[in-house]
Amino acid sequence: MTPVYNYLAYGTLPSDQKEAAVTRRRACAYVILDGSLYRRGFSIPLLKCVEEERVDYILREIHEGINDQHLGGRSLARKALRAGYYWPAM
Template sequence: MTPLIRYPENDILPEDHNEARRIKKQAARYCISQEKLYWRSFSGPYLRCFTPREAARILVELH
């Protein structure tokens, strides 16, 4: 589980102060809905974030 998922779900941050601040800043641009991570875009709908494994599977299906 990545820090971007751990922080909004469980309020868990890294011990390093600078890293924790960076995660908080990044997490403001993301949301979690139905256990899936989405990026909040300015101009439109939320954009789904995929793991590298999911992305590879999707690329194989599309090509």
């Protein structure tokens, strides 16, 4: 997500021409609000993009935390989406 954030925030693109084209194409689905990157969706609200370091914590909190719902992988990912989070490997 760093190339997309850098492109939207500072207007800088990767030096590789193919990566720059991919970054430009992906950037249209994202927006920066108050310094945070959000993914826009057609029929869903803005989803906050999180760093990979926080993904494990978010999934553990949904799976074992206050909700304590031991969900399968696909259900867990959908619940994280409904909670307003997004990461590319979801």
